[in-house]
Amino acid sequence: xxxxxxxxxxxxxQEGENLTVYCNSSSVFSSLQWYRQEPGEGxxxxxxxxxxxxxxxxxxxxxxxxxxxxxxxLHITAAQPGDTGLYLCAGxxxxxxxxxxxxxxxxxxxxxxP
Amino acid sequence: xxxxxxxxxxxVLKTGQSMTLQCAQDMNHNSMYWYRQDPGMxxxxxxxxxxxxTTDKGEVPNGYNVSRLNKREFSLRLESAAPSQTSVYFCAxxxxxxxxxxxxxxxPGTRLTVL
Numbered sequence: 001x002x003x004x005x006x007x008x009x010x011x012x013x014q015e016g017e018n019l020t021v022y023c024n025s026s027s028v029f030s031s032l033q034w035y036r037q038e039p040g041e042g043x044x045x046x047x048x049x050x051x052x053x054x055x056x057x058x059x060x061x062x063x064x065x066x067x068x069x070x071x072x073x074l075h076i077t078a079a080q081p082g083d084t085g086l087y088l089c090a091g092x093x094x095x096x097x098x099x100x101x102x103x104x105x106x107x108x109x110x111x112x113x114p
Numbered sequence: 115x116x117x118x119x120x121x122x123x124x125x126v127l128k129t130g131q132s133m134t135l136q137c138a139q140d141m142n143h144n145s146m147y148w149y150r151q152d153p154g155m156x157x158x159x160x161x162x163x164x165x166x167x168t169t170d171k172g173e174v175p176n177g178y179n180v181s182r183l184n185k186r187e188f189s190l191r192l193e194s195a196a197p198s199q200t201s202v203y204f205c206a207x208x209x210x211x212x213x214x215x216x217x218x219x220x221x222p223g224t225r226l227t228v229l
Contacts, residue, residue: 041222045218088157106154106155
């Protein structure tokens with residue numbers, strides 16, 4: 001069974017600080033996605049990474065896919081209160097594990113205080 | 115363009131009652147999904163429909179049934195609600211299940227409490 005472990009589970013920081021959220025697995029994924037979910041709403045896709053070693057930037061957010069495609073990270077520079085929310089990673093399996101369904105990590109709750 | 119819509123937004127049931135959660139998408143997507151979200155457990159797949167006319171069990175299907183009414187609509191039914199089914203339920207859709215990235219679009223959720 002493929003699993004995705006996110007760390008940390010909770011993060012509370014001051015506005016302007018930097019942070020990194022990790023998404024790790026012992027399994028290889030064909031692609032990995034990051035979603036953000038605000039309170040009372042559904043998750044919204046931020047980015048998809050598909051190539052080992054790939055780095056994508058979305059304004060102050062930097063996403064990286066590990067070389068072996070088993071892990072990913074999300075780095076936020078100069079966090080703002082608007083970044084507050086639940087961040088979820090989700091992966092698509094490979095080979096016989098590629099059922100097309102996404103496997104979600106348990107999420108990282110981020111609180112950015114003004 | 116509403117994306118994915120869900121009804122109702124909130125629901126309180128008594129143990130043993132039944133209800134149907136409705137979901138519709140207007141993006142002409144082939145695949146649709148039902149998830150439940152519980153604190154600290156991320157999103158767990160209940161059922162999915164790869165295409166119109168097909169449905170399959172996900173990770174936690176017990177106590178639920180689904181119907182893919184047409185390409186747009188996918189409903190989730192609780193026949194005899196239990197307190198363990200208290201959760202937030204999300205419907206999602208994607209272009210097609212076996213597409214490489216399977217990027218999913220989510221509805222706003224239904225918050226269900228079973229007393």
